[in-house]
Amino acid sequence: MPVYKNEKAKGDKKWFYQFYTGEIVNGKRKKITKRGFKTKKEAEKAMIEAMAAYQKGEYIEPSKMLFRDYLQDWIKTKRNLGEQTLELYESYMRTHIVPALGHIPLAKLTAHDIEMFLDSLHEKGLSAATMKRIFSVVNAALNAAEMKDLVPKNVANKVEKPQVTRRRELVVWDPDFVSEFLEKTKYASRYWIAVYLAVMTGMRQGEILGLRWSDIDFEKRNLTIQQTVNRHREIKAGAKTKKSVRSVAISPETVEVLKEHRKMIMEERVALGPAYQNNDLVVCTQFGGPVTQRAIQKVWNSFLKKTGAPKITFHDLRHTHASLLIKQGVHIKVISERLGHSSVSITMDTYGHLMPNMQEDAATGLDTIIKTKVSRK
Template identity: 40%
Template sequence: MPIYEYEKGGKPHYYYAFEVKDANGKRKTIKKRGFKGKTEARKAEAAARTEWERGTYIDPSKVTFGEYIIDWLKNKQDVSVETRITNVGHIKNHINPVIGAIPLQKVKVDDIEKLIKNMQDKGLSDGTVRKVFNLVQTCFKTAQRKELIIKNPFDLLEKGSKPRPSKSKVDYWTKEEVKEFFNKVEHRNKIMFTLAIYCGMRRGEILGLRWKDIDFETSQIKISQSLRPQQGLIKGVKTDAGFRSITVAPYVISELKKHRSMVLQERLESNEYNDHDLVVCQPDGNPVSLDNFTRFWKRIVKKTGVRYIRFHDLRHTCASLLLSAGTHPKIVQEMLGHASIKVTLDTYSHLTRNIQAEAAMALENILK
């Protein structure tokens, strides 16, 4: 079983090639490149020969892109459950209907451009188009690295045709709007809104917060668990930086104590209380449902008469009020759990400009 050597990137690589006869007696060569060692190539060749003899061999040249990307995602390890579910939806709804039936080795740059245009014509958000684009591009990079394709169609894309990353919309309430909201809002889980605005916590972090994560003596909240739409309660948060401790104001501690008294009373009155130690929960102790959360939030805001913003924008409200008050961006980054201070500065650049202006005036006053 001969294994052949060739050079790639200045380093030796290997491929196998052997002849077989199809059902009609016609000769064909089965060949695969991209192996870094002879042993790896020999094992792959042996497996290919066995598959051919059993009639289960699949010619790589006939594998469709739709078949390949599904198999590629299934074997991809560095993907969270939530992201995997989202990617499966993108493949089913946006990718495969357009380019899924094309053989992997025959996908052209025109097909990629068609995919992008199709998504844009459907009115998908810039963020979704970008995510789908990145998913397909990463898949093709893997295929190229494994030498399943000779040319990567993404290498031929013109710069202007690539979807550009759009800056996420940042909306937030003013100080007056926050005060008006809290003066009018009525809900048994009002503490949810308090934690979002005063602590900048994400929705999943708030709904996964446990009483044991709160130190009432030191006024510290530890973020270590979250509630996800598909996974439910999980240990862990969005990013490594999300694991953090937040020092909270006396008002927040006071509101948490009031809320705890209500939860304890509900627990005493319930015959079937499911204790998950959650701060924010349903009257029976179970996690809050995320199925209709946006609709629920819209009803809450409508009742107060305050201008509508997304629940996630309460987090932006926290950051904007802190930065407007002169809080150092590094502190805001740590409090919100951003992966880096660059994320904070990029997201709230319109506010940091004001801080720079104030700093310039302060320096001038010092040196006068």
């Protein structure tokens, strides 16, 4: 194998490969050389891949590969990401990253290019949080390029990351307002049940839209989240993360509300007969099909307008659910499990500020179990 070691090279990446393509260019045999490998084995593996790509006509010299072409290859390796996260990455690439940086060869991308890119995002009026997420995509892609020896180093590491100085304040409703809101909107739309489930279970919108009747155990009063509906109305098995596939206990009243809703669904199913699309969905169109997130948003906006309620997002109902549990003194681990967070630390980081009296309550509670009287003689 034409793999060599350059003892004079700086650092520990001394191995390189070199092979002839079989073509003659300007009277000379064309060869391809790639340097910067830590071990002979790494160099051999990379050379075999490069030779195979060249024979298929898919080989692109690293110095000529455009950043947009690299990103397309890189995103294909990220299939382990959740579907919504993957869609977000692709959206950032399509809308912001590729238009600004895609024309630059990967090997020639500089820290200055990325700094100018961040400035352009700021000029567009994007929030610091959004800029940080977009930068994270660029940084992750370049980290992978460095690991694969496509670039000597990740130039994004030289760029100051966008700082999020203040997280968006969570807007939640108090229990009395939630009760009033649900009562006023109950018969305003068939999709009211989605709002009710968001408040009473803390489920994500995609999880609510994917919930089936077969996922609900009315006797044991719990439901299991096993599938979701994405923004394209596609039913997908699983959930956002492994922890998101979970069981959630439901209240006796929630059981009754669901049974009442099921009666309406069964009547529609009988009326339509063979024309009914039986997806077994709790939240569905009158024909039984999956509901679009846009349809839910439209109904949600109409509810806010009808009641004059403070404007919050549908997702804020999930935060409202968490706040209601906190007010009841439910343990943070239980809240984390209900929400399907990957760790309790995420729950604490998100809702810790809603528990300002926990320290005080803990200290005061000690007096109930330690019966020591202090007196002076």
